[in-house]
Amino acid sequence: MKQFFAFVKKEFFHIWRDKRTLFILLGMPITQIIIFGFALTNEVKNSKMAILDFSKDAASSQLVQKMSVSKYFDATTVLTNYQEVLPVFKKGKIKMILVIPQHFANDLQHGNQAHIQLICDGSDPNVANTLSTYASAIIKDFQTAIVKEQKLPYRIETDIRMMYNPELKGAYSFVPGVMALILMLTSAMMTSIAIVKEKEMGTMEIILVSPLRPFGVVIAKAIPYMILSMVNVVTILLLSVYVLDVPIRGSLLLLLSEGLLFTITSLALGLLISSITDSQQVAMLISLMGLFLPTTVLSGYMFPIENMPLPLQVMSNLVPAKWFYSIVKTIMIKGLGLSYVWKETLILIGMTVFLFGLSIKKFKTRLS
Amino acid sequence: MVKSNSNNMSAVIVNNISKKYKVEKSQVTALNTVSFEVLKGELFGIVGPDGSGKTSLFRVLTTLLLADSGNASIEGFDIVKDYKIIRKKLGYMPGRFSLYHDLTVEENLSFFATIFNTSIAENYDLIKDIYQQIEPFKNRRAGKLSGGMKQKLALCCALIHKPSVLILDEPTTGVDAVSRKEFWEMLQRLKAQGITILVSTPYMDEASMCDRVALMQNGQILAIDKPDQINLQFSKPLWAVKAASMYNLLKTFKKWEAVESCYSFGEYYHVVMKSDLNGSDVIKSYLLQQQFLDIEVHQITANIEDSFMALMNKSHD
Amino acid sequence: MINQNVIIAEGLTKIFGNFVAVDHISFEVAKGEIFGFLGANGAGKTTAMRMLCGLSTPSSGKATVAGFDLFKDTEQIKKSIGYMSQKFSLYEDLTIRENIQFYGGIYGLSKKQIQEKTTYLVEQLHLQNYQNSLVKSLPLGWKQKLAFSVAIVHDPAIVFLDEPTGGVDPVTRREFWELIYDASERGITVFVTTHYMDEAEYCNRVSIMVDGRIEALDTPKNLKKTFNSLCMDEVFLKLARKAVRGE
Numbered sequence: 040m041k042q043f044f045a046f047v048k049k050e051f052f053h054i055w056r057d058k059r060t061l062f063i064l065l066g067m068p069i070t071q072i073i074i075f076g077f078a079l080t081n082e083v084k085n086s087k088m089a090i091l092d093f094s095k096d097a098a099s100s101q102l103v104q105k106m107s108v109s110k111y112f113d114a115t116t117v118l119t120n121y122q123e124v125l126p127v128f129k130k131g132k133i134k135m136i137l138v139i140p141q142h143f144a145n146d147l148q149h150g151n152q153a154h155i156q157l158i159c160d161g162s163d164p165n166v167a168n169t170l171s172t173y174a175s176a177i178i179k180d181f182q183t184a185i186v187k188e189q190k191l192p193y194r195i196e197t198d199i200r201m202m203y204n205p206e207l208k209g210a211y212s213f214v215p216g217v218m219a220l221i222l223m224l225t226s227a228m229m230t231s232i233a234i235v236k237e238k239e240m241g242t243m244e245i246i247l248v249s250p251l252r253p254f255g256v257v258i259a260k261a262i263p264y265m266i267l268s269m270v271n272v273v274t275i276l277l278l279s280v281y282v283l284d285v286p287i288r289g290s291l292l293l294l295l296s297e298g299l300l301f302t303i304t305s306l307a308l309g310l311l312i313s314s315i316t317d318s319q320q321v322a323m324l325i326s327l328m329g330l331f332l333p334t335t336v337l338s339g340y341m342f343p344i345e346n347m348p349l350p351l352q353v354m355s356n357l358v359p360a361k362w363f364y365s366i367v368k369t370i371m372i373k374g375l376g377l378s379y380v381w382k383e384t385l386i387l388i389g390m391t392v393f394l395f396g397l398s399i400k401k402f403k404t405r406l407s
Numbered sequence: 408m409v410k411s412n413s414n415n416m417s418a419v420i421v422n423n424i425s426k427k428y429k430v431e432k433s434q435v436t437a438l439n440t441v442s443f444e445v446l447k448g449e450l451f452g453i454v455g456p457d458g459s460g461k462t463s464l465f466r467v468l469t470t471l472l473l474a475d476s477g478n479a480s481i482e483g484f485d486i487v488k489d490y491k492i493i494r495k496k497l498g499y500m501p502g503r504f505s506l507y508h509d510l511t512v513e514e515n516l517s518f519f520a521t522i523f524n525t526s527i528a529e530n531y532d533l534i535k536d537i538y539q540q541i542e543p544f545k546n547r548r549a550g551k552l553s554g555g556m557k558q559k560l561a562l563c564c565a566l567i568h569k570p571s572v573l574i575l576d577e578p579t580t581g582v583d584a585v586s587r588k589e590f591w592e593m594l595q596r597l598k599a600q601g602i603t604i605l606v607s608t609p610y611m612d613e614a615s616m617c618d619r620v621a622l623m624q625n626g627q628i629l630a631i632d633k634p635d636q637i638n639l640q641f642s643k644p645l646w647a648v649k650a651a652s653m654y655n656l657l658k659t660f661k662k663w664e665a666v667e668s669c670y671s672f673g674e675y676y677h678v679v680m681k682s683d684l685n686g687s688d689v690i691k692s693y694l695l696q697q698q699f700l701d702i703e704v705h706q707i708t709a710n711i712e713d714s715f716m717a718l719m720n721k722s723h724d
Numbered sequence: 725m726i727n728q729n730v731i732i733a734e735g736l737t738k739i740f741g742n743f744v745a746v747d748h749i750s751f752e753v754a755k756g757e758i759f760g761f762l763g764a765n766g767a768g769k770t771t772a773m774r775m776l777c778g779l780s781t782p783s784s785g786k787a788t789v790a791g792f793d794l795f796k797d798t799e800q801i802k803k804s805i806g807y808m809s810q811k812f813s814l815y816e817d818l819t820i821r822e823n824i825q826f827y828g829g830i831y832g833l834s835k836k837q838i839q840e841k842t843t844y845l846v847e848q849l850h851l852q853n854y855q856n857s858l859v860k861s862l863p864l865g866w867k868q869k870l871a872f873s874v875a876i877v878h879d880p881a882i883v884f885l886d887e888p889t890g891g892v893d894p895v896t897r898r899e900f901w902e903l904i905y906d907a908s909e910r911g912i913t914v915f916v917t918t919h920y921m922d923e924a925e926y927c928n929r930v931s932i933m934v935d936g937r938i939e940a941l942d943t944p945k946n947l948k949k950t951f952n953s954l955c956m957d958e959v960f961l962k963l964a965r966k967a968v969r970g971e
Contacts, residue, residue, distance in 0.1 A: 433861075455893075456864070456865070456891060456892055456893030456894070456896075457863075457864040457865075457891035457892065457893070458863050458864055459893070553765055553766045554765040554766070555765060577891075580890065580891060581765075581810075581887070581890060581919070582765065582919070583763075583764040583765045583919060583964065584764070584919065584921060584957060584960050584961060584964065585764050585960075585961060585964045585965060585967075586764070586765065587919075588961065609890075609891045609892075610920075611894060612957075624893065654905045654908075654909065657902070657905070670895070670898045671898055671901060671926060672922060673922040673925040673955060673956070674925040674944060674945070712894050715894055716894050716895055719893070719894075719895055720895075
């Protein structure tokens with residue numbers, strides 16, 4: 040046991056003395072949360088909009104007015120003809136143009152049918168989609184108001200309520216995502232690099248010749264990074280609760296335990312990588328390509344898995360982050376307990392045992 | 408060569424060890440049926456240039472590599488079957504500087520002491536001489552030490568668990584002449600404490616510091632003996648020759664068909680003639696005839712480097 | 725005679741913080757001379773050599789290398805020198821031909837010159853059968869000989885060799901020195917460091933650095949006489965043992 044603790048202590052020295060890496064490791068969750076929380080958001084606010092109003096009557100100005108007051112649009116630019124549409128989009132500031140044809144009020148009152156055209160800048164499809172949805176909602180609202188005045192006999196009013204995330208905040212989905220990503224990176228990449236470094240430095244030769252057992256070496260290497268990762272979990276949770284207003288609705292203890300489980304899964308992955316590589320560069324590349332990419336793409340937090348082609352859907356089941364992401368969402372956002380995540384938890388435990396077994400088996404007691 | 412009754416006298420027995428590597432698509436023979444024995448308490452040198460197979464041999468003996476064929480034992484334990492026991496008995500210093508650069512001198516030493524289940528205090532006697540030289544820098548990071556001090560620290564780390572057999576892979580490579588000399592003096596003192604030492608070196612002149620040496624080239628052992636005995640095998644007369652224009656002298660010798668071999672050695676050229684009848688008079692008169700000035704020719708006894716080159720040429724033929 | 729000196733150093737000094745790595749060294753090296761630059765580890769050899777190659781600016785002193793000022797014309801100096809070290813010189817994952825062509829290319833040789841040089845070098849080093857093999861598959865001694873030839877592919881005025889023969893077998897080591905003699909006959913000045921004291925004897929003149937200063941500089945013969953020693957090994961030990969500073 041003394042040997043083991045000596046090794047763990049030495050690992051802490053390595054981490055502590057490499058201040059730059061330590062800073063990056065501990066700073067990463069903070070910057071990620073801040074970047075995702077404030078800069079990269081799907082929500083659209085005060086998007087610049089142009090108006091091409093051929094009608095210029097009471098109804099049309101009422102609609103334009105309604106658009107402007109909404110927090111989503113900033114309808115300041117006024118166009119006079121269709122020739123101006125393309126140049127305006129080319130400039131890039133304007134993302135949508137609202138076109139109101141002639142006799143808008145008249146058609147609305149007498150013909151019971153009026154047309155409106157929304158022209159969007161489709162070069163960014165996500166933004167275009169969101170904008171047109173918002174605009175449609177405002178127009179529908181406008182319509183309902185008119186209909187109310189006319190007092191028609193039948194009317195269905197749809198009342199939509201977004202469960203768990205009434206304001207449709209992006210943070211609800213990316214906090215679990217960032218958590219998965221950061222744990223994966225710190226645990227898997229850093230442990231794999233730490234072990235491979237010993238190979239590169241030649242110290243592995245002496246360690247191997249010593250009476251230390253491979254199992255001990257592997258675990259001792261992993262422990263400091265496990266602790267570091269748990270610090271990161273706590274940082275992320277604190278930031279999300281106090282800065283991003285994302286609540287922890289479920290059990291904090293359960294959430295932390297699941298975090299620990301996923302950390303161990305990632306560590307096992309890192310150990311496996313280190314046992315099959317001999318240089319830090321390769322270990323880093325494998326970690327990035329093999330872990331970072333699937334974690335971001337296939338875990339479901341950036342792109343919905345249900346929309347992927349079948350082979351990718353099947354593959355996503357092999358990505359530990361997918362299960363962790365779903366666990367965190369369930370506990371943190373939905374506030375549900377272990378009875379709702381036991382399946383995912385079991386899968387993660389299974390993966391961990393398998394990866395650990397494999398990496399210990401692969402850990403060579405000799406050089407080649 | 409390996410006698411069963413010599414077991415209790417021998418610390419290391421190596422028997423027909425072979426090892427091949429795959430490089431690109433071709434196979435490289437790193438070790439070709441290598442056999443030798445090292446007696447208990449002996450200072451045994453493996454002398455050979457880079458790529459002669461020294462490191463592979465040591466990795467096989469330290470149980471880090473498995474040989475393709477052959478067997479070996481250390482203190483009676485088989486290097487394959489009993490590798491766990493051997494790892495406790497060995498002290499090993501790999502060729503590259505293999506300590507933690509970001510740990511201090513003291514931290515490195517106490518780390519290696521602990522993983523070998525001992526402490527600095529327990530075996531301080533053994534390393535005292537060496538450690539005292541680096542103790543003033545014990546709080547300095549190992550990466551900041553100079554070459555000679557790194558080497559001393561590495562030796563301390565290899566000795567800290569009081570191994571009965573010490574294996575040192577090229578400890579003096581890249582180290583200056585002064586530190587090299589000091590290092591060999593340290594090894595002599597360790598030997599006096601009864602530790603069996605196996606050391607490899609590319610520097611031929613260091614062979615004379617060993618009790619016995621094995622000369623190695625291309626994965627094969629060319630000769631094993633006491634250093635001065637090896638030199639006795641050099642059968643032909645050897646001439647040291649010098650003249651005013653040295654490079655021309657070399658060119659002349661290379662062209663002269665009576666010469667078997669000629670190579671520079673310090674300020675002289677060492678010359679072996681094809682016929683033993685061609686003595687210093689013949690050489691002198693030939694050179695005079697070629698208009699050389701300040702000619703100096705005298706017979707010398709071969710040293711390890713002469714012997715090594717002669718053996719190298721023989722093995723090529 | 726002054727024009728014949730390709731390296732002239734006067735009071736060259738390099739200070740790192742409060743550590744004087746190189747302490748007022750002054751010497752001259754003549755054209756075509758083989759100049760041995762010895763010293764214990766940490767005596768300041770590498771720092772001095774880096775300054776002369778234009779890789780590090782001296783703290784004070786004066787020097788010209790190949791007729792160019794060390795402070796003003798470092799770019800010119802780099803064009804007139806070759807450099808080879810034990811650790812890095814050739815690209816292991818390129819073939820012999822590719823390495824020669826690459827170095828010829830960066831020193832601005834014409835296509836035709838590169839072609840000629842490649843053929844000549846491959847022949848001189850007896851590498852005809854290996855010219856398309858990767859450098860990493862060569863024995864160390866061959867690599868070092870090739871590295872030296874590549875370092876002088878552009879016929880520099882001076883070639884700097886940093887422990888070029890470490891670990892090389894005795895036969896190949898001597899073949900290496902024959903290449904050095906050959907280069908020196910062609911007028912290339914050879915500035916070499918080594919840990920092999922017998923190699924010090926092959927130099928025309930030898931300087932021995934101790935604690936950042938040049939403690940002795942003469943022909944091997946005179947040095948042995950001055951220090952009353954039988955071989956250079958002894959001279960070196962006598963001088964280097966005086967060192968105070970811990971490497």
